[in-house]
Structures are given as structure tokens and as C-alpha cells.
Amino acid sequence: MRATVMYGAGDVRVEEIPDPTIVEPTDAIIRVTLACVCGSDLHPYHSMPASEDGTPMGHEAIGVVEEIGDDVTGVAVGDHVIVPFAYADNTCAICRDGFQTACAHGGFFSGAQAEKLRVPQASGTLVSFPADTDESLLPSLLTLSDVYLTGYHAASMAGVQPGQTVTVIGDGAVGLSAVLAAQQMGAGTIILMGRHQDRTDLGRQWGATDVVAERGEEGVAKVLELTGGEGSHVVLEAVGHMPAYEQSYGVVRAGGVISRVGVPQYEKAPVGFRSLFGKNVTLNGGPAPVRAYLEAAIGQVLDGTIDPGQVFDREVSLDDAPEGYRLMDSREALKVLVRP
């Protein structure tokens, strides 16, 4: 089959590799009908050391079940399914708590930008949607694999309450998704920190009441001004770099919440008296357990409540996946759909 493989920073190729096969009786094989490029794929695209082996890329997909192992229940060959970016048994204590991304039998996908994908723990991982779903809704269903529900997870962990002020840091697809999720939860004011007008325009369409293009101290001052000096009840951090973290504790209100879903590109960060502790700030977030949110979100897409597929502004064939990376890296595209 054809698959997208990264060999180092900036070096993405589409190659013929062996078809995946059932390895464990809990596996399924799906034929990928839609995949995409994630903002987090750009981290290795910037920094991956050159390697002769290469890494199959991609962790977001919808597809059709082609084959299932002997122990797979709940999904059948021919089912149209969403593949969460992390697989999980969905039965252990941690999964039952709703944190499937930390399942002891789970892991993160790699290799979804391909014609086929092996899905471990298929019973716990895959969720079906109707085979006759209108083609126009498929991009939105694909966003439930990661991007929209990652934005949603940020807002969910922050516990956004109706009327609250929410600041979203980052105007990438996850940040815009966080705006949409905060709006769904009834946030009163949504301040989007971003400086790409085509993106912040979509953010406004999805509920952002204010856009702050400034960054750093200037951006912090602007948000404080917009919040009467008190700061934001909730900050949704959808970037993952230290300046975004620093902005977060700069704009958060005393007693407020910083919820992070941008994968941190740092390990240590300020948490002491001058940053979090003195203001009784809550810091949370992590890899989104999208499996926990899937059924409800599929319903919202199918009934038209949300249309998160608008984040896709470009589409490429699988063979053009490297161009998809380039388009996202250069910010010519917000998010690129890959159609195998």
C-alpha cells in the first residue's frame, strides 16, 4: 500500500510499504477514506533527526473496516468508523474515568496517512457512524479523530461555565476548535489570541468576541485591559511552546484555569508563587481522550449543531501528502485533508 513516511525534518515521502495485517486478535484493519495533517506533525517536521528507517506518519482518520481479529466485538467488516488518535481498551479503570489516552493497554497511532491502518484494541477504540452519511459531513467527522475534540477537551477540562471569559491562545485548527467548544459551553466572552486574519475570521464566526493579535507582554496587557484588569477565568492553550505558556499565566484570573492541549515542547515551566501558586491558578489538560467524547460529538455533527470540518481549507491526494506538510508548515493552509 501507499503510505506517508517521515525520514527527518522536512523530509516526508510517500512510499509503497507492506499492507498491515491482523497481529493481535483484538486488532482491526481499516481502509482509510480520509486522513489529514496535524499541527503536532509539524514538531517532527521541524526537528526530527535524519533517519534511514523513517516513521509512518498520521494519527487522524476515518475509514471502513476491512478485517477484524477473532476477539473484536462491537464493530463489523464494512462499518464506517472514526479512529481516535489514541487506541484504548475502553474497559479499564482509567478508561472508565474518561482518560482513555492513559489506558494501560493503549497507545498513540502513527501511520494513518496511508491507504490502510492497523487498529489495536479495535473494540474499545473504533466508533461507527452511518454508512449513508452525507459526503459533506465527512470532514467534520474526521475532526472528531483529534482536532475538534482536542479543542473540546481543553474547554471540558477547564470546566467552562456559562458567562465566563475564555481566552484561547493560538489560531491554529485546535485553537479555533477550542473557540467553538467554548461557545458551545456558553462562554460569555471569548478572546482569541492569534494574528492570521483568515483564521481569526473563522474564530469570530465560531464565537470569538475579541481578537488580540499582539503577543508577549503586549498581548497580556491587551487581554487584561479587555477583562477590566482581572484576567480571564479560563485560558485554553493550543500551541505548546513556552511563550504561549507564559502568556497563559499572564492573562489568567486569580482562581482561574489554564487548560493546555498544545503538546508541550518543554518539560519544566514556572509554577511557583509568581506564576501559578500565588494566584491559586489551576493548570490542567493533556492528550485529549477523544474516545470519551465521540458518541455525543458524532450526534452534534450529524444534526448540524457543529461544523468543525471548516478547519480544512486544502485537500491533497495521498501522493501529495508531502505538499500537505509544506502547505501547513508555511501557513498557506490551516489544515490539510489527505484523501487516499
Add this chain to the structure above:
Amino acid sequence: MRATVMYGAGDVRVEEIPDPTIVEPTDAIIRVTLACVCGSDLHPYHSMPASEDGTPMGHEAIGVVEEIGDDVTGVAVGDHVIVPFAYADNTCAICRDGFQTACAHGGFFSGAQAEKLRVPQASGTLVSFPADTDESLLPSLLTLSDVYLTGYHAASMAGVQPGQTVTVIGDGAVGLSAVLAAQQMGAGTIILMGRHQDRTDLGRQWGATDVVAERGEEGVAKVLELTGGEGSHVVLEAVGHMPAYEQSYGVVRAGGVISRVGVPQYEKAPVGFRSLFGKNVTLNGGPAPVRAYLEAAIGQVLDGTIDPGQVFDREVSLDDAPEGYRLMDSREALKVLVRP
């Protein structure tokens, strides 16, 4: 009046200094009837650079109102009152949110280990208790000035749910108070990490179901063993040093909460994928807004529901306050009452 003044690490003196006077019309002057030495007083006791000026010490007190400024309402001369360790107007938006330690018109007390104390923002800060309260309950009321309600704040911010597993790090007076608070909230298992048996015995009396004397990796392994490998839903960190922080993220369950009330003696700490983010751990806590909890807690002390005054195992006169510091620093005493 006589007052306790610190001039540098290990150098605490009791001296004659001018009586405090009303400075702002919102001030009150109280005669201190009971004060005490706090674990956080030991931080400067270890590290304060020598100074000719000296710093008046102490931030926990109960007393009797001697004088009030023209704008003070709600408390009257002669009232018996609890002094929260932070003063606040208790009317601003942040106070109304319940985070009085971040009040824009507030601040932290210093100088309560003395015969008298000036209380700014007296209307918002002081809470009265009945003048005829039995003498035996006064130490427990004194703990509502800081130590018990700081332990309570840890458990409150963590949102301890009935049946949950709670690990308390630190067997000082705040840690033991956190055990008592977690027990009040219905925690199912309370693991106390501490190695002073006289202290952990009080912890067991207050609800600790397990005591782990080991520290570091060994202590983490023990807690994981006690929790079936899953870790603790809630960790209450009552120390403030980096090893306690490291233990916290070592023992916390995926999706769990680390609530800190030990004043951090660090600014930066691990928060990335390997510590907090990967497990979707929530980090919160800060200086306890004890004012928010006072009325309810006074009721619990007066009706005998809780008896947090048991943390006091030594009493000294004001003139012997330096000996009180020595007793706590050497761990001969858990917490020392100072009676002016």
C-alpha cells in the same frame, strides 16, 4: 508592646516595639490572645539574610478588638475574632469568587506573634466568635487562622469525592490538617506520607488509612502498590520542596489532581509530557483563602465536629517565642502555641 522579630536565619528575638495604631479608617487594632509559629516561618528561619532592621513575625492569631477605624463595620470593640493570615476587602470580584488571598486591596500579615496587631481591611477580614467560647476550643479556633484551613483548602481545591484515594505528602501540621479535611469530605483511602510516628499517629486518628514512611522513588513505589498500580486520585502536597512535588506527580493517577498548599520553594518544575501533561493531571492550590471557609469551620469547631487544635503539642509565652521556633525547627514540636 512586646513582639517577635527575626533578624536573620536562626535569629529570632522578642523586643519592645511601638504599639500599632490605626493608619487607615478601615483598620482595626486587636489584642492578640493566642498566636503560633507556622511551618512557613521556618523558611526564613533557615534562609533569611542577616538584617539590622528585622522583620516582625507571625500571621496566625485570635484576639479581641481594641480599636476600630471610622469606616469599619461588622466588628466592634470587644469582639473576639479570628484573624485570617491574609487580609482582604471581601467585596471585590476576586473575593466574591472565593480567592481572598488574591484581593487587590489585600495582603499577607506579618507581626501577629506580638501583643497587638494592626488589621487592615478589618471589615472584610475579621470574623467574630462567641466571647463565652470554652477555653479548650480556642486552640482549634486559632488553627482556622491558617493551618487547618490551609489543609482544608488543599482538599477543597482538589475536589475530593467520597470514596476517592487521597495521598497526603507531609506530616507537618498542614499535612495532618489535610488528612482531617479529606476524611471530612469522605475520602475512602487516605495515604499519609511521613516518617515521624508521633505525627502519623495523629494522622491515623484523623483518618489516614495507610502511612508510607519511605520517600522518593521508594515512597512512590509503595503508594502505587497500595493503589493497585493506578495511583492516587488526589495528592495533597503540604511541604513545598521539589522532592515533594516530584513525589506528587509520581503517585498521582491519570486524570487525577495534585493540590499544593506547601509554599513552593521553587519557581520552575516539571509540567510536560512526562510529568503532568501525558497523564492529564490537574495541578492547583495556592495560598488558602481561609476567609472563604471561616464561618462554616467555626461552626464545626464549636459543635465538636472537628478538633484541629490537636496539632499544638507545645505552648510558650511570647517571651519564649524564639524557643518555639527552635522546637519546631528541631521537630521536637509539631506546632507551637504562643500565648502573649
